[in-house]
Amino acid sequence: MGIVDDLERARRAYEQRDWAVAYDQLTAADGEPETAALGPGDLMALGTAAYLIGDHDACIRALQRGYRLQIDDGNVLGAIRFAFWLAMVHNLRGEGAVGNGWAARALRLLADQPDDVVERGYLRILEFYQRLGQGDFAGALRIGTEITEVARRFGDPDLLAQGLVCQGRLLMYSGRVPEGLALLDEAMVGVAAGEVSPIIAGNAYCAMIEGCQEVLDFARASSWTTALTRWCESQPALVPYTGQCAVHRGQILRLHGAYADALEEFNDARRRYAASGAQAAAGLALSECGDVLRIRGDYLAAETSYDEAAGFGYEPQPGRSLLMLARGRVPAAVATVRRLLAETRDPVHRSRLLGAAVEVLLAGEYVDEAETTAAELAGIAADFGCVGLRASAAYCSALAALESGDADRALPQARAATQLWAGLQAPYEIARSKVLVGRSFRLLGDEDSAVGELTSAYRMFSDLGATPARQDVEKLLxxxxxxxxxxxxxxxxxxxxxxxxxxxxxxxLVLSDKTVARHLTNIFTKLEVPSRTAAAAYARDHDLL
Known part of the structure; x- marks a missing residue:
């Protein structure tokens, strides 16, 4: 067995996306006595395989060697490619200063090259992320568009997928959500067809699903989460992207009310992220855990999850504000949502806050402000067109109308919310919307219909284990x-x-017989029933048992 055999096995494993075998065989070939070292192409493969099994140090060593080989051979464009990936990997590790150093070196090398080379498009990716980090959305969108143009001109699938993702996400942040989602769909065509290299493909999958989650496009998010799961499972020993995959599976499970399974996925994602050093991503997983725990009424555990998320540098909002509200800390919750809305200007990120803001503001009796906030959400939902946003907007409009005592306006919105959430198979949100339908019926004087809707919501909350919501409905009943x-x-x-x-x-009940008799007299009077038997029948008919 010699280097030729090792390289042949390594390259076959690489094509089959068996990254651990590819890494082992390339490392073995690199140590064979009959050769000095791997060439640039095999070093790029070694670096990629190392990255995909989670060994970033080995990845960087391989890329640095490839860069030096290209410089020594006078292949400047090849060296720029290695410098680009070194910048990307260091940035992904959170080592921005080192990443910027490699980006600067690549730009210096590019200065003496022809204007129209595809490597210029790759270095624009680094500039895109710099603009994005500075909050320069307009500049980032312009650069994303230029990346796509270069990719199309050179027919480069990797650059095209990355450019479409960059351009699509920024179009979304500028409020052009349908256009942005269309570009993300186009990027995923090449990814799904296997035309895109694994690191770019993994980034595209995650960017696509994150974008869908941001605008509550749950149908798209669910489809691409399933695709991402298959993609991850097809690659033995893959480490990156598996944490994101777990988070996204958990988000879909939470939507469908499978809370125990969702918590398992979020905790799995948290462990994967923490092991890889992806702190902000670990914070996201913990924040998602906190949301599920809050819905189930485990407020202490939810607060712990939110605190841990904040410790990883992730602000767990609007979940923490809703937890404040649940615990009766209404002024603090109001102050927080007002601060969040003042800080958040782009419509995508505002859309994630507005629904919670309406609930908090109404609890604080800021009805006019809540009405304005609900109207803003309705406008964004109409522009974006995503079903989840439309459902959330209808719910908030109904809630605000009820607080104003306007049942005629609330009822159609509450019914619309129920139907939209039903289409997404979201039982918790369906039940919440049914509560508003029941409250609307009650204001309109239709008590029997009100009891029917509230009872249905009560049972759904009970089945889900959503204790606080169930208790609220119980009080209404x-x-x-x-x-x-x-x-x-x-x-x-x-x-x-x-x-x-x-x-x-x-x-x-540790009472006297006389006290019990008095309670029974009061019960018969209030319920307008003549006997114990009639009172028991009333209790059964009205689901009070």
Whole structure:
């Protein structure tokens, strides 16, 4: 067995995307006595394989050697390619100063080259991310467009996919969401066809799904999450992108109400991110965990997750504001959402905050401000056209209308929200929308229909384990359908319905027989029923048991 055999096996494994085998065989070939070292092409493959199995140090060593070989051979354009990837890898590791150094070296080498070379397009990618980091969205969009133009001119699939992703995301941030999503779809055509190299493909997958999540385009996000899962599973020993894949699977599971499974995915993603040093990404996974825990009513664990997310440099909003609201810290929640909206100007990122802001502002009794915020969300949803945003906007419009006492305006919006969320198979959001339908019916005087909607929502929340939402609906049901019974009277009624005598009820609740009798008299009066049997039937009919 010699270097030829090792290289043949290495190149075959590389083509088959078996990155661990490719790395091992290239490393073995590099150490054979009958050769001095690998050539530039095999060093690029070695660096790529090392990156994809999570060994960034080995990746950088291979790329540095490839760069030096190209310089020594006088292949300046080849050296620029290696310098570009060195800049990218260092930047992805969070080593911006080193990455900028390699970018500057590549630009210096490019200065003496012809104007129309494809390498200029690759170096524009580095400039794109610099502009993006500076918040220069207009400049970044211009550069993304130029990258795409260079890629089309040279027929370079990698550069085209990257350019379309850059251009598409910036079009979205500028408010042109349908155009931006169309470009992301175009980028994914080349990725799905296998025309794009693995690192660029992985970045494109993640950018596509993140963009969909940002504008609540859950249908697109679900489709591409499934594709990303297949893509990751087809590559043995792949390390990058598996954390993102777990996060995105968790987001879809949460949408569909599979909270336990979603938490498993988020925790898996957190472990993968923490091991690779991707701190901001680990913060995202922890923030997502906090959202699920908050919905389930585990406020202490949710706060811990949000705190840990913040420790990784990720601001867990608007989830933390909603947790403040759930804990009764309304002024703090109002101050936070106002600060977030003041800091966030682009419509994509504002759209993620506006729904929570409406809930918080209404809790603070800032009804006019909440109405304005709901109207802004409705406008963005109409422009973007994404079903999830439209559903969120309809819900917020209904909620604001109810707080103003306008049931005629609230009811069609609440029904629209219910239907839209149903199309996305989102049970928690369906149940929340049903609550607003029930409240609208109640304001319009249709109590039977109100009880039906509220009861349906109650059961859905119970099935999901969404304890706080279930308790809120329970209060709505008991306050009105039980004729204003007190909490103690409800306890007595349930025990009566279970067949207990007055003495047994007194023993269970540590009361006197006389007190139990008085409670029963009050129950009969409030419910307008003549007997224990009728009271028990009322309790069963109104789902009070």
């Amino acid at each position: 008991h306050r009105e359908t039980a004729g204003g019974l007190t909490g103690r009277e409800l306890e007595v009624l349930r025990l009566v319905a279970a067949g207990n005598s007055n003495t047994e009820i007194a023993q269970r």
